[in-house]
Amino acid sequence: MARTTFNNGGMEEKKGPTFFKIIKSGFNTEDLRIPPKFRRHLLNELSDRATLNLMDSSNSSWTVDVSQTEGEIYFKNGWQKFVRDNSLGNFEFLVFRYESDMQFSIEIFDRNASKRITFPDVRTHRRGIHTQSCQSNKLKEVKEEEEDYQDNKEEEAATLHKTFTSIVGQNFYNLAVPTDFSVKYFPLGYYTIVLKNSEAREWEVSVVPNGKDASCNTVKLSAGWAAFRRDNQINSGDTCTFELVESKTMLVHIDPK
Template sequence: MYKDACVVTLLQGIPPAFWKHTNRLSTGTVSLQGPSGNIWPVNLITKEGHLFFENGWQEFVRDHSIKCGDVLVFRYDGDSHFKVKLFDSSGCEREDCFSVKPCEDAIMSKADLSSTFSRAHLPKMSMEMLLRVPKVGEWLIGYFCQKSQNTIKYVLSRGWPAFFNNNSLKVGDSMVLEVVHEKEMLVHIFRA
């Protein structure tokens, strides 16, 4: 459980009851660490006696596909650093992120996806899917649901080599694919 955590909506400031547990955190740049482990720098401002996130907040919201009804839980870890957990409108923690570790091939012709995650969150039919790397670009990729005897394999194939090369992916790099909706995923790249 998150100690010193507080649930806030997007339009509310940081409640004074939470603020006092941060040793009166001052305004300026703070870091928000999302579920992927990535960090977003965000400005903390004071307006009418309340603290608000400003510049950088919009990117955090966009990159996590936060929508009305979602709930965010912030944990202040000191040194102007917050860890953020995301929950959907039902109160369940969002499970729309997963990681992909490239195989040892120097150039990947396809990417196999986690079966457990794919069964729960991705379509059961082949289709085109949009992969979006924040602040970099978008790629249309072939998503295939390959059925054989007792197993189903989930693969990103057509268009994957271009995505791989355009993003200068190397062996050892990792990615987190975050489902925006059934035909679109955000991609967060972690360099080895």
């Protein structure tokens, strides 16, 4: 079987067979059925495990169980984690390309048919953080001065206790940060922050521009927000108060409706 080669996280040759899946309201996150006409590509190499390789700069991969039921083939255990980790949203769609040996390459496209760009993990380190402006797709490293870590944390704790409150809507995958708070405390770009609940458990959540072009001036919580919402049983209509306790850490107070 012909293989696809890769360069910089992208597909160069597209010779492997493909199928696609559209994410719709009520999408089953427990398993994914392989289209019947696609099964013939797998029969000679079928096994009980498959690897899903996300074709972007993160080069992430997931292992899923493969199950056969009444002649149908499904991705089972592990598929839910793929859905959760990638915060798949309504009307996004996935293109699956079969390489060989139960290896699948996957590209994710948004509802406008634009390929979703996932940036490398950019959790804050003392040596620098990565950001991206709305006008550029090039990641820029911002060097930070070496400072005494403990003094810096104490200063943050004293000065950065800022809050905003949001009534959670029906969008399970994103939460917009209010304009005033966004402009003051969240620089435009693509990076990761930490959300803490009242039990001090932590979740990493991506921050991305809340706009489609260079005119965007606010941000939203994206990948990881769905996991935080699910794990904390946050429903539509609940009120969340976000308290900025460090430059990239927020304590979330949850008030059920």
